[in-house]
Every structure is written in structure tokens, then in C-alpha cells.
Amino acid sequence: MDLDTSSEISRPPSTFQRVSDRGFRILSLGFAWLTILVVLYIIWEIGSKSTPAMKTYGAGFLTGTTWDPNTGEFGILPEIWGTLYSSILALTIGTVFGVAVAIFLTEGYLGTVVYNTLRLCHLQQHRLFSKAPTACETLLKNLVELLAAIPSVVYGLWGIFVVIPMIRPTCNWLHESFSWIPFLGTPLSGPGMLPAALVLAVMILPTIAAISRDALVSVPPKLREASYGLGATRWETLLAVILPTAAGGIFGAVVLAFGRALGETMALAMLVGNANRISVSLFAPGNTLASLLANNFAEAGGDENKVAVLMFAGLVLMAITLVVNMIGALILQRATRGLKGLN
Amino acid sequence: MINVQPNLAMDNGPNNPKDSETVIQCDLKELHYGAFKAVRDTRIPIRKGEVTAFIGPSGCGKSTVLRCLNRMNDLIRGFRFDGNVHFRGRDIYHPGVDPVAVRRYIGMVFQQPNPFAMSIYKNITYGLRINGYRGDYDEIVEKALRGAALWDEVKDKLRQSGLSLSGGQQQRLCIARAIAVEPEVLLMDEPCSALDPIATRKVEDLMSELKEKYTIAIVTHNMQQAQRVADRTAFMYVDTTQGGRTGYLVEMGETGQIFEDPTEQHTRDYISGQFS
Ligand SMILES: Nc1ncnc2c1ncn2[C@@H]1O[C@H](COP(=O)(O)OP(=O)(O)OP(=O)(O)O)[C@@H](O)[C@H]1O
Numbered sequence A: 001m002d003l004d005t006s007s008e009i010s011r012p013p014s015t016f017q018r019v020s021d022r023g024f025r026i027l028s029l030g031f032a033w034l035t036i037l038v039v040l041y042i043i044w045e046i047g048s049k050s051t052p053a054m055k056t057y058g059a060g061f062l063t064g065t066t067w068d069p070n071t072g073e074f075g076i077l078p079e080i081w082g083t084l085y086s087s088i089l090a091l092t093i094g095t096v097f098g099v100a101v102a103i104f105l106t107e108g109y110l111g112t113v114v115y116n117t118l119r120l121c122h123l124q125q126h127r128l129f130s131k132a133p134t135a136c137e138t139l140l141k142n143l144v145e146l147l148a149a150i151p152s153v154v155y156g157l158w159g160i161f162v163v164i165p166m167i168r169p170t171c172n173w174l175h176e177s178f179s180w181i182p183f184l185g186t187p188l189s190g191p192g193m194l195p196a197a198l199v200l201a202v203m204i205l206p207t208i209a210a211i212s213r214d215a216l217v218s219v220p221p222k223l224r225e226a227s228y229g230l231g232a233t234r235w236e237t238l239l240a241v242i243l244p245t246a247a248g249g250i251f252g253a254v255v256l257a258f259g260r261a262l263g264e265t266m267a268l269a270m271l272v273g274n275a276n277r278i279s280v281s282l283f284a285p286g287n288t289l290a291s292l293l294a295n296n297f298a299e300a301g302g303d304e305n306k307v308a309v310l311m312f313a314g315l316v317l318m319a320i321t322l323v324v325n326m327i328g329a330l331i332l333q334r335a336t337r338g339l340k341g342l343n
Numbered sequence B: 001m002i003n004v005q006p007n008l009a010m011d012n013g014p015n016n017p018k019d020s021e022t023v024i025q026c027d028l029k030e031l032h033y034g035a036f037k038a039v040r041d042t043r044i045p046i047r048k049g050e051v052t053a054f055i056g057p058s059g060c061g062k063s064t065v066l067r068c069l070n071r072m073n074d075l076i077r078g079f080r081f082d083g084n085v086h087f088r089g090r091d092i093y094h095p096g097v098d099p100v101a102v103r104r105y106i107g108m109v110f111q112q113p114n115p116f117a118m119s120i121y122k123n124i125t126y127g128l129r130i131n132g133y134r135g136d137y138d139e140i141v142e143k144a145l146r147g148a149a150l151w152d153e154v155k156d157k158l159r160q161s162g163l164s165l166s167g168g169q170q171q172r173l174c175i176a177r178a179i180a181v182e183p184e185v186l187l188m189d190e191p192c193s194a195l196d197p198i199a200t201r202k203v204e205d206l207m208s209e210l211k212e213k214y215t216i217a218i219v220t221h222n223m224q225q226a227q228r229v230a231d232r233t234a235f236m237y238v239d240t241t242q243g244g245r246t247g248y249l250v251e252m253g254e255t256g257q258i259f260e261d262p263t264e265q266h267t268r269d270y271i272s273g274q275f276s
């Protein structure tokens, strides 16, 4: 196609531009497909490697409660339970704190405090300090996001040597005083569900806080004004207008964090106690699928059967994560659609 | 009146003649956003049962002054107000007055329609709920929607999202939401700027009806609109002589007088569309 209208400045794209444009498009398409293929390949490999175990143990693998390599008896119900229990606990704690942090960051509480402090000293318009309220908010936001940069194993160390000794007296006192409550049914002798969930909560906090913050920030300011204009207090505005409007995004944050909590390995392997049991007690040791895999892959060595068993457990973990993410995405979609007024 | 708060519910002051009673007396000396002086020397009385219009070039502080009247500007960090605003004889900038209480008496309709992401019904009952009002919501919803000339269009879909309405309907929903709590004064900041001529006309007719019950202050860029709806008009202008861009009140008077026989040269130039 030649338009033949070349002037001094306007002219059709050169051959080089056209080729590089095309090349770039093909390249990015290729990489996109590559990602999908890698995922499919991993699933296929794990699936095929675990087929022997599926044939041998079948559904009993999911409902069995013993894991004994010596007798060849394998069941991962305690691990499934532990994975879900620790994740849900962590999610509950992490959501409360994460959303609170997000609210604190977006609703100007921190900035107002800083501003009022400055005003007491008549410094609020000083060249050096006038940006302080915003700067403090940015600083806190970055600090929270920095939590995500701490390596998992460091969290594990912190959990073992700081968190457990710190909460142990309280936990044991709770157990002694209220041992009739199932959640407090056992003493905390060291690693256990609660310390694991607490550390996990801190680990997923940045995910929840950052994404919830984005959701809250994107609530149109005009909605706040509308609410304040009707004589609502900050609190009423937050509860009745801002949080419901941002609910879709906050829920997305929670689902993503859940996905991360389910798969988290190192810190949990160090903190959860690696005990093959099912207990609702917060202080009892337990195990998760991820930490089961981390603790057993070394011994599996060349033993086909053991590898197959581990692959099977990995497949189950993957399936749980996938289902959780899909349910989350579905609910999220509903929520956003409701927001747009299409429902 | 719902949930009368004792600190604001005051009887008419002693020096208020019956027929031109001043509901809001705004005496603004200086107003700052941070280090920026936005408005100075603006005295505007707003009389009961009248529509008061604010006109003037963009950036002269019309919205700012309007938002002072129900302390909406308090939400802006760095905002500083020097002066006072008397609502029924009470200074609403007195330290003992809660801005939230002020806004329950002096409602606001904004330039952009801003319904909440909830049903039409809930949008209207929102103000009632935060006021802790217990009573027949259905009746109030119908009354407010009729008052905002929206009832016939939405009566069959009250449970649908307020966001599903057209822009003009949304704006009338916002008006309905504002009048549902029966405020004393209704502040409207360019309420028709996002509307087509027909919807604009509806809102204007509405204002003429509403002023029987409510006192209205409106910001508008539309001269014809000011002439059609306003009893009194305030003209504001920007003063650039002192190195800033500070808005101030040039003059205020009966709408007819402002448009036909203004006292000030600035007003005359602005109204006839001549700018230096
Ligand atoms: N939140 C704010 N922070 C800082 N400055 C502001 C803020 N809001 C308004 N201003 C400034 O105050 C001045 C008056 O603004 P205002 O919005 O009151 O003008 P206006 O007369 O309503 O203009 P328009 O007709 O365009 O709506 C402008 O110079 C504006 O930049």
C-alpha cells in the first residue's frame, strides 16, 4: 500500500519500523504463550508423576490420617486441615489489620495527626514541614510494603525465637483458665498453629494492605463529599459508603492473600510443629501440605513410590489453591459488576 | 425537622424582620488554602425562602464560599477560615459547634451527580439512617422523589442501583436525597452543569418549588439561569493586583438590579461579556 503522499515531515513508517513493530508483536505473543505452556507442562508432569500414587491410594489418600513411610501408609487429611486452618486463621488476623492499615493510610488520619501537631508549633506552612503530612503517609505505606520484602526464612526465625517465647505465657495461662473451650484445649509447648498463623498474618499483611489501599483510594472523592454533605460522620461515611464501595477490591486482596497463605512454606515448616494430627486447638502443633513436602522431599530420593506420593500431595495443594483463586475471582467479578450498577 | 440538635436550633434572632429574614449571614474576612489566599472580604446574607445565586468568573471562589456555609471545606487539610458565618444567629465556626451537625441543617448538591453505589431507595434513606430517624421510610422516599420530580420515572425500580440512572436522573436523585432529611438550607454548586436543557429546566422549576420550603443558594455560570431562578445575586471577581488570585465579592443585590443596572464596572463588563 503506497499512499505516495510523502512530504517533508509526514511519511509512511519505514521498513525498519514496520518489521520491528511486527517482530515485537510476535515476540510478546510468543512469551505469553510460553507462560501458559510452562504452567500446563508443570501440571502435566506432576500429574503424570503422581499417577502411580493415585492408583495405589486413590481417594483414601485424601481421607487418611497416617503418614508412615515405613509401612507405606500415606494420608494427608491432617495436612489439608492444617493448611486450611492456618491460612484461615492468618487471613482473619491479616484482614483485620491489613484493612485497618489501609484505612489509616487513605482516610488521612495520619496526615491529620501530623498536620495538627505541626500547627501547634505554627510550622504547618514552613517550607520544610508543609509536605510532612503527605510524606509521613508515603513513608508508612512504603514501610508496610517493605514487609513483603523480608525473606520467608527470616520470618520463621523471628517466629521461633521471638514470637513463640513472647506469646507462650499468655497462651498457657489461657489454656489453664479456659481449657474447656476447644480452641484453647492444649498448652503451647513450642511450635503450633497460633504462632504459625500469627507470623503468616504478618506475611500476608502487605498484600492485603496494599491492594485494599488501592481499592479505597479509587473510591471517588465525590462519594465522600456526598456523605459528609448529608451530615454523616467520618465513621458513618467509612462504614456505609467507602468500605462497601471498595468491597470488591478489598475482597480481591483477601483472596490473593489467601492464595499466598496456602502455599507459604518455609516459615510454616519452621513454626507449625510438623505433627501429623487434626486439632481445633490454636496451640496444638499441626502440619501443612507445603511444609510436608518441604520436610519429606529429601528422603524420597530415588524411590519412585515416595516421589509419586509427594507429587500427589503437591497436586492436591495446587488444586486447593486453584479452586480458592477461582472462587475468589468469581465473587470478585460479581462484586464489581454490582458496583457498576449493572445488577 | 428531624432530630433537632439543641446547639443549633435557635429561634429567630431579635433583629430579623419577618419577610426578609436572614438565615445565613456570611462574613468572610480571609480564607486560605495552605499559604494560598483564595477569598477575601465577602459578606453575603442569605435570606429565608429565597434563591440566592453566586456568579463570577472561574476560580473566583464561588464554590469555596458556598462550601464554607456548611463547613464542607473543613475536610480539606490546610484550609483556614477567618471570619464567621451565622446560621440562625449562631456562629457555625464557633469552636463548640460540630461541623457534622451543621451539615444536617444545611444540605448540599454537587456539580457532578454523586449517588452512592446502592439502590435508589437506600440512597434516599441514607440521610435518615445516619440521623437515626425511625419512621415510615417509604413515605419519605416517595415525598422526596416527588419533590425532586423523579418519582414517576423511578417508582417501579426503587430497588435498582442509583448508578443505573441517567446523569440527569442521578442529579435529581441527589436532590431528592438532600431534601429527604428536610434541611433548612440547600446549597447547590452548579447543579445543572452536567445536564441537558430539559433536565436543567426540570431542576430549575424544582428550585422555584423548593424555595417555598427551603432556602437555596446556587452557584451557576449560566446567566440566564441566574435570572430565571434567583431572587438575589452575588457577583464575585478575582483580584490579581496584590500578586495573588484572590476572589472577593464585588456586589450583591436583587437579581434584576444586578443584571440591568449594576453599580460596579466589573459587574457590568462581566454580564455584558466584555473582559479586559
Ligand atoms: N482544595 C483546594 N486546595 C487548594 N486550593 C483550592 C482548593 N479548592 C479551590 N482552590 C483554589 O481556590 C480558588 C477558588 O476556587 P473555587 O473552586 O472556589 O472557584 P470557583 O469560583 O468555584 O470556580 P469554578 O467556576 O471554576 O467552579 C481557586 O484559585 C482554586 O485554585
Ligand SMILES: [Mg+2]
Pocket (backbone or CB within 6 Å): B062, B063, B064, B189, B219
Ligand atoms: Mg466551582
